[in-house]
Amino acid sequence: MSVMWELPDFDGHEAVHFFHDVDTGLSAIVALHSTHLGPGAGGTRFWHYENRETAVTDALRLSRGMSFKNAMAGLPLGGGKAVILADRNRTKSPEMLAAFGRMIDSLAGQYVTAEDVGMTAADMVELTKQTQYVSGLPVTSQGEAGGDPGPFTAMGVYLGVKAAVKHKLGRADLEDVHVAIQGVGSVGGGLARLLAKDGAKLSIADINKGHAASLASEIGAHVVGLDDVMRIEADVFSPNALGAILDKVSIAHLNVPIVAGGANNQLATPEDGQRIFDRDILFAPDYVINSGGIISVGLEYLGDGDVDEVNSRVAKIPERLTEIWQESASRSLPSAEVADNMARALIGRG
Ligand code: NAD
Numbered sequence: 001m002s003v004m005w006e007l008p009d010f011d012g013h014e015a016v017h018f019f020h021d022v023d024t025g026l027s028a029i030v031a032l033h034s035t036h037l038g039p040g041a042g043g044t045r046f047w048h049y050e051n052r053e054t055a056v057t058d059a060l061r062l063s064r065g066m067s068f069k070n071a072m073a074g075l076p077l078g079g080g081k082a083v084i085l086a087d088r089n090r091t092k093s094p095e096m097l098a099a100f101g102r103m104i105d106s107l108a109g110q111y112v113t114a115e116d117v118g119m120t121a122a123d124m125v126e127l128t129k130q131t132q133y134v135s136g137l138p139v140t141s142q143g144e145a146g147g148d149p150g151p152f153t154a155m156g157v158y159l160g161v162k163a164a165v166k167h168k169l170g171r172a173d174l175e176d177v178h179v180a181i182q183g184v185g186s187v188g189g190g191l192a193r194l195l196a197k198d199g200a201k202l203s204i205a206d207i208n209k210g211h212a213a214s215l216a217s218e219i220g221a222h223v224v225g226l227d228d229v230m231r232i233e234a235d236v237f238s239p240n241a242l243g244a245i246l247d248k249v250s251i252a253h254l255n256v257p258i259v260a261g262g263a264n265n266q267l268a269t270p271e272d273g274q275r276i277f278d279r280d281i282l283f284a285p286d287y288v289i290n291s292g293g294i295i296s297v298g299l300e301y302l303g304d305g306d307v308d309e310v311n312s313r314v315a316k317i318p319e320r321l322t323e324i325w326q327e328s329a330s331r332s333l334p335s336a337e338v339a340d341n342m343a344r345a346l347i348g349r350g
Pocket of ligand 1: 149150151153182183184185186187188205206207208211226240241242243262263264290291293294
């Protein structure tokens with residue numbers, strides 16, 4: 001591995017912490033991209049990586065993504081991310097979580113964690129036994145901000161899809177607008193239900209076939225194949241499963257005027273932002289459209305508003321997207337690049 005500072009994804013990280021706990025064997029990385037706007041906030045990913053280099057790259061990319069996401073969501077939070085290097089079976093124990101909690105605590109509030117892939121709300125509660133720098137905890141009284149961020153992310157993506165349809169197709173409603181959804185878990189499933197209420201025509205795909213089938217019969221959607229969902233003719237393609245799905249090959253096969261979904265890091269490389277722009281497809285930068293969850297988690301941590309405040313901030317996602325699309329059109333720049341430029345300016349790196 002090259003020296004950390006020379007890694008392509010280092011991008012001026014303020015700090016990258018490597019932790020190891022001898023007793024439990026736990027290895028973890030906490031990457032802090034920027035604390036310019038506040039403590040670095042971002043979830044913990046518990047994942048088995050084939051090698052350590054991949055884990056470092058993942059932490060760096062995700063941490064920078066959180067810097068940009070938090071800044072664009074208007075939160076007084078910087079960007080950070082933790083990655084726990086799990087074994088092949090992804091064994092997790094209370095002792096490991098306790099060790100990880102102490103690692104977070106040693107950073108004295110520079111990093112605030114929350115749930116991400118492989119971690120649960122129950123794990124977050126477990127971490128609070130060791131540290132106060134945790135968010136995404138269960139709601140204890142009605143109207144309080146917090147709890148599962150998925151529904152807030154789904155709402156933000158839904159509002160973003162509506163804004164994209166209005167911007168690109170000049171349609172104020174979603175009646176019969178055809179949306180192809182990849183992944184119908186927490187975010188994609190929530191999105192599908194909201195779109196169905198508006199009379200949208202839905203094609204859905206999920207590797208969990210049983211789940212896709214039962215959702216389809218619940219809301220009247222049509223199940224399509226895993227490869228087809230990115231190629232069928234529709235008005236919107238909405239990725240809500242994996243990252244890095246938009247590359248040279250897949251972009252060439254897209255048969256939609258709009259790509260708008262909640263999955264993180266959808267563009268495989270920065271050049272793919274240009275590719276999608278060159279095909280005249282309206283792209284909603286992922287960390288802007290999927291910021292509903294961090295708005296909830298962030299306000300919960302900051303103690304800065306209730307669920308109504310979360311909803312009113314999520315309702316501003318369309319405004320932000322429209323601003324990006326307008327600048328993208330007027331400056332002839334990919335929307336992803338416009339969003340990155342705006343985010344960098346907000347974190348003092350314009
Ligand atoms: P989830 O695990 O609840 O749902 C993901 C779904 O995608 C699952 O149903 C899974 O079976 C399906 N899937 C996986 N691989 C697939 C494939 N190749 N093709 C089709 N379906 C596939 O996760 P989630 O919380 O809904 O998150 C979805 C995406 O949104 C992720 O990229 C996540 O990082 C991002 N995101 C989530 C939140 C949140 O609040 N949950 C916030 C921001 C971003």
